[in-house]
Amino acid sequence: MIHDDSVPRHIPHLATPEVMSMGLRPLDPGDWIETDTSLSHFHQHTLAMRQLHGHAVYAALPGSLEAQQELLSLLCGHLLEDHADAYRRDGSGISSAAGGFHVALTEADPEPLWQASLLVADDLVIMQPSANGYLLAAASLASPSHWRLQDKLGQPIRAVHDPIPGIHRQLTPRIERFFVHISPERPVSRFNWALQSDPGLFHPAAPEATASSDTILYYRVERQTLRRLPCSGAIAFTIRVFLHPLAALSTVPGAIDALVSAVDATPPALARYKGFPSLRDALEQYRLKSAAEIHWPRRSPT
Template identity: 25%
Template sequence: MTLGFSVNALLPRARGGGQLRMGLNRLSEGEWLQLDPDLFARAQGFVDWPEGVQISPEADAPGRELTAMLGVEGALPEAALACHEDMCLLTKAPDDDQYRLIGAAVAWPSDWHPKEKIGLPLRALHAPIAGYEDQLATGVDRFMETLKPGAIYGRCNWFIAATGDRRWLAAGGLQEQFAHVTAENAGDALFVRSERQTLRRLPQTGAILFTIGIYVEPLKALNATNLESLAEAVGTLVRGESARRGVGAYAEALIGYADVQER
């Protein structure tokens, strides 16, 4: 099973709960990026949120290598404008022990600000994720070190949001965000957000490209199997991760909605 390009196709490949894992899938070149991007939506996304582009000088050469691979002109921002996916570049300096974020072109973030992350090493980038340091950091570092040019890997995740907008910058406290959600309206009021992420090393510069394809659907759009799995998953997230995702603010409504749909 490969990684699809919709919430229903991605959810079966996403971690439900429990211990963190990378959950990587090997992808072919044809499976790398979405083939039919909405370029108007991409352009509008960056117009509406220009701070999503954060570029350091080190990102220029790999950004130009990337656009050449894609057959467009420019650097990292132009690459992200030509694709459905947001794009980030990471490199490791000879005197450094971690990969750092050197460039980001992000129109549709999942509640993060590139201007706060640019220049940070991987472990600091993932610091808000409960369990990352203990369960995943060493494995991610090893993967980044050994990733070969030509190989493409993908993974996916899920979040529950109170908005169907592709740019998700949560406002207010968690209880406030989900205060309007009940088991009766959860199908329309809760939105499942999945990131289809890929990683590959650029052959000339050696930079690692991290792409993030955003897919959002209302809870009611899930098929029965995915809805059942998601309802089970909200109760199995590791402590801390559950709080970060706001599970306590919507779990009762989501599970109640799923129970009704199962009957």
């Protein structure tokens, strides 16, 4: 099914208001990747970001090739079988009528993960087992949310999450246990949400405190999936970023009020990391506008 990406499809703070939560949900393998009307935009975005930023967008350790190839093969099978309305085999590659592009596929390509990332709107990451735990072994990262691939490549889970206040106390041991025990038959999904004051997808740096009460805000959601690759034993981690003007949430009853409450309940250190303090005045204006539209609707001209 090709979804309409012009309206918010996932509003995770309504179900999980905590900014930092495992929030794992069982995932039907047929729903591994979602396709929508932004597929062409993300394909072009991924190409453009690598051209601009190089190794900050795509990088891989030499020992990750087997897992990359396995992920590409698994992804192609999923797209052709479960999203036949959007993808078809075309010669030696795959074409997407939904996205208006063709991706050539060759067994000898040295960057299978890059090929895979051109097929979907998701960023793709491979976490590989090692003597030091699971390491970030390869990634195609065109839409990072406050982390830099060049800082994380080859690092274990704990180091990957280091900048996030409180995560080692609250979640890191659980995440490490989860990576050990996840099975190929039981993939999962989870969501992150955030706010930002510009419509950019490429956000490797933490937000700067430069917002005012009339700043336009954007609601940023990450739909993440994790699944074990059965042959290599690596874990495929997908990250699909959705970015909508915050005003789009005003049509969902209670969404703005719930967002204000979630921001206010975020612990101070984590709130600063997320850039919430600088956005709070602007967010309040959205809350007031939403309340006015609900309680005092504007009359139609007579």
